[in-house]
Amino acid sequence: MSGMIQCEHIVKKFPGVNGDYEVIKDISIEAKKNEILVLFGSGQCGKTTLLKVIAGLEPVTSGKIFINGKEKTAPGPECGLVYQTTVLFPWLTTMGNVEYGPKMRGMSKKERREKAQHYIDLVGLRGFEKSFPNQLSGGMRQRVGIARVYCNEPDVLLMDEPFGHLDAQTRYLMQEELERIWQTEKRTIVFVTNNIEEALYLADRVLVMSNCPAVIKKEFKVDLPRPRDYTSPEFLRLRQEITSIVDPAEL
Amino acid sequence: MKKKIDVTRIIMGILAVVLFLCLWTLSTREGTTLGKLMPGPGEVFKRLLKMTHTNIGSLTIFGHMLNSLRRVLVGFFLASVCGILLGLGMGWNRKCEAILRPLFELIRPIPPLAWISLAIVWFGLGEGGKYFIIFVSGFANVTINVYSGAKAVDPEVIGAARMLGCPKHRIFTSVVLPSSIPYIFTGLQIAISSSWAAVVAAEMVRSTNGIGWMITAGQNINDMEQILAGIIVIGVVGFLLTTIMRGIEARLCAWSRV
Ligand SMILES: Nc1ncnc2c1ncn2[C@@H]1O[C@H](COP(=O)(O)OP(=O)(O)OP(=O)(O)O)[C@@H](O)[C@H]1O
Ligand SMILES: [Mg+2]
Numbered sequence: 001m002s003g004m005i006q007c008e009h010i011v012k013k014f015p016g017v018n019g020d021y022e023v024i025k026d027i028s029i030e031a032k033k034n035e036i037l038v039l040f041g042s043g044q045c046g047k048t049t050l051l052k053v054i055a056g057l058e059p060v061t062s063g064k065i066f067i068n069g070k071e072k073t074a075p076g077p078e079c080g081l082v083y084q085t086t087v088l089f090p091w092l093t094t095m096g097n098v099e100y101g102p103k104m105r106g107m108s109k110k111e112r113r114e115k116a117q118h119y120i121d122l123v124g125l126r127g128f129e130k131s132f133p134n135q136l137s138g139g140m141r142q143r144v145g146i147a148r149v150y151c152n153e154p155d156v157l158l159m160d161e162p163f164g165h166l167d168a169q170t171r172y173l174m175q176e177e178l179e180r181i182w183q184t185e186k187r188t189i190v191f192v193t194n195n196i197e198e199a200l201y202l203a204d205r206v207l208v209m210s211n212c213p214a215v216i217k218k219e220f221k222v223d224l225p226r227p228r229d230y231t232s233p234e235f236l237r238l239r240q241e242i243t244s245i246v247d248p249a250e251l
Numbered sequence: 252m253k254k255k256i257d258v259t260r261i262i263m264g265i266l267a268v269v270l271f272l273c274l275w276t277l278s279t280r281e282g283t284t285l286g287k288l289m290p291g292p293g294e295v296f297k298r299l300l301k302m303t304h305t306n307i308g309s310l311t312i313f314g315h316m317l318n319s320l321r322r323v324l325v326g327f328f329l330a331s332v333c334g335i336l337l338g339l340g341m342g343w344n345r346k347c348e349a350i351l352r353p354l355f356e357l358i359r360p361i362p363p364l365a366w367i368s369l370a371i372v373w374f375g376l377g378e379g380g381k382y383f384i385i386f387v388s389g390f391a392n393v394t395i396n397v398y399s400g401a402k403a404v405d406p407e408v409i410g411a412a413r414m415l416g417c418p419k420h421r422i423f424t425s426v427v428l429p430s431s432i433p434y435i436f437t438g439l440q441i442a443i444s445s446s447w448a449a450v451v452a453a454e455m456v457r458s459t460n461g462i463g464w465m466i467t468a469g470q471n472i473n474d475m476e477q478i479l480a481g482i483i484v485i486g487v488v489g490f491l492l493t494t495i496m497r498g499i500e501a502r503l504c505a506w507s508r509v
């Protein structure tokens with residue numbers, strides 16, 4: 001039995017004016033079922049590109065991706081991506097956005113409304129069900145994007161710096177919620193962040209990416225008991241170890 | 252979503268109209284050159300009032316107005332349906348665009364008036380020809396706006412829909428159509444005013460009623476009051492039509508305002 005996500009020798013180049021621009025250079029990743037994998041890397045190193053490739057939203061230049069044993073070539077509901085810059089449906093309200101996935105699956109109105117309401121409450125947007133995205137703040141839109149993906153219950157959750165635009169307080173809250181959701185309804189998660197504490201709070205494994213063109217520089221296993229204590233000596237030691245291999249100038 | 256009514260704006264608008272009427276009265280007062288050629292607003296409005304209960308030709312002014320409105324609405328409706336279909340088709344389907352775009356670009360610059368003779372030959376002197384003139388005056392505007400709307404759909408949003416489980420064949424109704432709605436409305440807005448403006452031209456194709464007929468008939472018997480009354484009705488009804496369209500747009504496209 002292979003893992004939930006299997007990426008084999010992925011290469012991604014974008015066509016540019018003076019030749020191809022290589023963003024990902026031979027990355028192979030495997031994630032077991034129900035594992036939380038954190039991709040940790042500096043700015044512009046190709047993290048977003050890697051997630052989009054896994055989600056089937058960008059074609060690979062070479063290499064293969066398997067989700068649950070099936071080759072991934074097009075976007076579909078088994079992989080849910082929380083975008084770094086929110087990509088909502090501007091003509092739909094918060095409710096309309098969150099219930100979009102279940103609606104596409106043909107779930108009855110009553111059932112999907114209930115479900116969507118649950119996730120809207122979870123991300124703290126109760127009272128904004130009827131607001132359109134242009135009436136929400138950046139952080140609120142981000143939370144709509146999170147609720148929309150949670151509500152679609154994908155096998156694989158791909159999260160691209162999802163809490164990046166949130167204030168520190170909400171950020172901690174969302175990290176705890178994500179962990180709670182993951183505890184109750186197990187999922188496989190690939191989580192991108194450039195925040196080391198967030199990485200260590202959530203990860204089963206941290207993969208440190210190099211600068212562009214990206215390769216996996218080093219892998220860290222995080223075995224600490226959950227929920228994690230930001231101040232435990234083990235936590236601080238790992239934190240120290242990871243930051244030391246990432247050149248601070250890169251961040 | 253309640254919008255506050257801006258009182259100062261409305262007052263300024265009314266003042267401008269009043270000022271215009273004053274200027275009109277002054278410049279056509281007894282003894283001026285313009286006064287010999289043209290009646291003042293007072294006479295025209297008196298005449299308008301009289302027209303509400305006496306016939307001009309075969310109908311009162313309301314009868315003429317309703318006939319013109321019916322023609323405009325039929326022509327506008329046909330132009331909207333065809334324009335929306337063609338615009339969406341060209342914007343969404345590459346083949347459709349390759350085939351129809353050149354044809355459309357050739358037809359687009361032809362002004363509605365240039366179609367009159369053809370309209371008579373094709374559709375005769377009855378209502379058909381008039382519908383056609385009004386149709387061509389709105390059609391291109393709807394098409395070009397809807398076309399650019401369907402082209403402007405954000406590919407990221409299409410990707411998001413697919414990622415959430417929308418099958419390929421439903422992307423059109425699920426994403427392309429709703430995100431084009433503001434563009435569709437821009438097209439309809441322009442089309443309704445140009446269709447209404449074309450009614451005079453359309454009713455020049457032999458007719459016995461309509462505001463356009465009223466104006467041409469006034470011209471034939473050199474009745475300046477009747478011509479001006481017709482022009483005022485066209486202006487006011489046109490204003491009402493665009494106001495209604497704006498109202499509908501404001502309700503349906505609240506999401507697209509930044
Ligand atoms: N569609 C594209 N066409 C061309 N180049 C692209 C495209 N998308 C991304 N790139 C390039 O790929 C590189 C990596 O981009 P990417 O967004 O994946 O980085 P990132 O690690 O997510 O950055 P950040 O930390 O800012 O989110 C960038 O230099 C970018 O210019
Ligand atoms: Mg990114």
